[in-house]
Amino acid sequence: MQTYYEAINWNNIEDVIDKSTWEKLTEQFWLDTRIPLSNDLDDWRKLSSQEKDLVGKVFGGLTLLDTMQSETGIEALRRDIRTPHEEAVYNNIQFMESVHAKSYSSIFSTLNTKAEIEAIFDWTNTNPHLQKKAQIINEIYENGTALEKKVASVFLETFLFYSGFFTPLYYLGNNKLANVAEIIKLIIRDESVHGTYIGYKFQLGFKELAEEEQENLKNWMYDLLYTLYENEEAYTRSLYDTVGWTEEVLVFLRYNANKALMNLGHDPLFPDTADDVNPIIMNGISTGTSNHDFFSQVGNGYLLGEVEAMEDDDYLYGL
Template identity: 30%
Template sequence: MQKVTLERAKTLEPRFPNKSTGVFGGQSSGILNWNDIAYPHWYKIYKRLVGNYWQADEINMSSDVKQFPTLSEEEQDAYLKIIGLLSTLDAPQTRTALLISLYATDASVQSIMAVIAQQEAVHNESYSYVLSSVVSWNEQNESFQLGRTDELLMKRNELLTEQYNTFVENPTIENILKTLVYTSLLEGMFFYSGFAFFYNLARQNKMVGTSTMISYINRDELEHGRFITELFRATLAENPEHNNKEFIQWVYDHFHQSVELELEWSHYALAGVEGIDMDELDGYVKYRANKMLRMMGLEELYPEHVDNPMKWIRAYVDNVDGTKTDFFEQKSRQYTKTSDLNGFDDL
C-alpha cells in the first residue's frame, strides 16, 4: 500500500464545496457552516466542549495550602509525581491537537480541535497553579522536570512520544490514525490512575480544591476522548484500505503495551498510599482501556474487566460511555441517533 504524505489543508479554497469530502485529504472550501457539515452530530460535541469553559484560578486552594504539609510522605510524593505526569502529557496535547487540525480538510474538525487545544493549555496552566499554591518554587520545578528525568516515567511515555514525533516527521493517513490511537489512550486511560489518586484524597476530605480542579480536567478529557475516537472511526471508514488485520492488531498490541506500562507506573507512583487498593486500580485501568476500545468500534482486550471496580469514583465525575456499533456503515441520521445513545454512565 502506497503511503502518501498529506499536505496541510488550504486555509481557503473557494473552488471546493463547503461540506468537506473527507476529514483528511478531502476537499473543502475552508468555510464552516455548522448546518452543512459531513458529520452533523459533531456540532453537539463542539457545543459541549465550549460549554465546559473554566479557569484554574477560579478554584479556591486555601484549604489545600493548609492540608498539604499534613499529608503522609507517600501522599505528598504521589501528589508531586502525578502532577509531573499529568503536565508531561497535557503540555504536548495542545500542539498535537493543533497539528492534527492543520491536516484536517473538514472545517468542523479544525474548530473542534482548536477548542481542545485551548482546553489542554488550561489544564497545563492548572498544574502550575496548584503546585504554586502548595509547594515551593524548587519543588514545583522538580515536579515539572519528572517527564525528562524520571526513568520509569520516560519509559512509560516512550511509545507515545515516538508516535507523536513520527506524525510530525511523516504526516500520512496511517500516522494520523496511529496518533489518534495514542491520543485516545492518553485522553481515556493514561490519566485515570492519577485522577483516582486525587479522588481518593477527596473522599478522605483531603486536598478538595485539587480534586475539584481534577474533576474539571476529567470532564474535559472525557469529551476529548469521545471526539477523538469518533474522528478515528470516521478517518478509518473514509480510508478502508487501512482497516485491515495488520493495523487492527497494531492497535490491540499498543493498547496492551500501554496498559502494562500504566500498571507499572501506577504501582511505582502510588505505592503505600492509604485507601488505594492496587488490585482494584489494575482492574480500573483495564476497564478504561476496554471502554476506549469499544468507543473506537473494537473488541475488548480484557473481558474480565467490563465493569468498573472503583465505583466510588462516580461521585466525582460523570463519564461518557461508548458502544461497539458499526456507525460508519449507517447513514448520517442513523449515526446521529446511535451517537445520542452514548450518554453518561459510571466512570
C-alpha cells in the first residue's frame, strides 16, 4: 500500500541540532503558576506611580509580541521546515510562546486592579509604535520568503523583546520584584534557544543561495533592522524618558540587535558591546535561579547570545 501519511521517527535524525534543541527545550519546561508572584507585593507598593505605569506598559507590549509569535509567527515558520523533527521543535516553541503571553497576565492579576489591567491592554492594543512593529513583523510572516520569515523571527526574539526585558532586569539588579524577574529570566532562557535555533536554520538556507541572492537578502536584512531600530528607539523614548533610563535601554537594544545578527551568521551593526551595557542589567541576566528548587536541575542563568548546555555551540553564530 502507498504511504498516505508518514510517521515521525526520532531514531532517524537528519539534523542533530533538532534533537539537541528539543531536549533542551523540554528539559527547561516551566509554568508561571510555580512562581510565588505575591511575594513581590511589598516591593510593588513602594514603587512610584510612574514606575508602576512603566512596568504595566512594558509587560503589555511583551504580551502583544508573544501573542503574535504564538499565533502567526511559528505557524509561518512551520510552512518551510527542512525536517519533520524541526516541526516538532516549532510545536514546542509555539506552546511556550503561549505560556510566556499568559505569564504576563499572571503578573498583572497579582500586581494590578481590574481597571488597571484593562487600561494596560487598551494602551497595548492602540500604541502606534507597538502596532507598527507588530505590523512590520507580521507582514513578513504573511508575505515573506522562508528566509525572510526567519530573519523577522530572530529580530523579534533576540532584539525587539529587550526594550521590555530591561525593566524587570533593572529591578532585579536592585533587589526588587525578584519573582517577577524570575519569570522574565525563564522567558529569556527560552527566547535564547528559540533565537539561536531559528538563526541556525536561517544559516543553512542562506548558504544554499547564489552569491547575488545572498547579497540582496543581506541588504534587505540590514535595512529591516534599521527600520525596526528607528521605531524601537521612538517606543523606548515614549516609555523610559519619564524615569530617565532611555539611553541605557538603547544601549541594551543595540547590543541585542548585534546578537540577533550574530545568530543569523552575520556581522554586528552597532559598536555597543557587553561592556557598554549597565552592569546591573548584565548581572540580572547572568544570576542563576535562587528561589525555586523546581528549576535547579536545569538552571536559568543566561548570558546573551549563548545557550547553556547546548553541545553544538559553534552553530550559534556561524557554520
